[in-house]
Amino acid sequence: MTTETYRLDEMICFALHSASRAFDAVYRSVLKDLGLTYPQYLVMLVLWEHGELPVKRIAEQMRLDTGTISPLLKRLEAAGLVRRDRSAEDERSVTVRPTEAGLDLRERAVAVPHRIAEATGLELADVTELRERLQRLTAILSAADLP
Structure with a gap:
């Protein structure tokens, strides 16, 4: 049996956690x-x-x-x-x-949403796409039937 190791910076959960903390600081x-x-x-x-x-x-x-x-x-x-x-x-x-x-x-x-949008440095279309992907991910994870 092999044990795979993953790097922290390769984990989506950590990327989301880090982004959330960065958003918290900006907010x-x-x-x-x-x-x-x-x-x-x-x-x-x-x-x-x-x-x-x-x-x-x-x-x-x-x-x-x-x-x-x-x-x-x-x-x-x-x-x-x-x-x-x-x-x-x-x-x-x-x-x-x-x-x-x-x-x-x-x-x-x-003005808060505008200031946050500016802080991201992303174009509006990119922000919209990212939000939609995160909403889909949230729905999928919420519906996951794990033991």
Whole structure:
């Protein structure tokens, strides 16, 4: 039986991990003036797109569990950017919506995607193709039926 060895820089998982960390660093710099972390920015993107949502739906949109989302929402609420309310129909469900300050922040955040795109140095068509390939990869891996 032979044992193959792989170099770290040949692993797609490491390339994705490295790119993710590099994106985090760029986002940290770009979002500093907004007072948001990258995960908080993603929550705000979801709320700016959909308005009021249950915590469960926000977690689904971000591909995270509700236990991971809850501390983010608490910090955003403490910053005055979102409001959390228990559902009148189901006390177990909490809905979240952006406050006026949260909606105002959207205007200040409008340049973020452009600054990130510039930082990549890629053409728009390349960014689009890369995003589509990564979305396909995510769907395939999510559907993988591994033991």
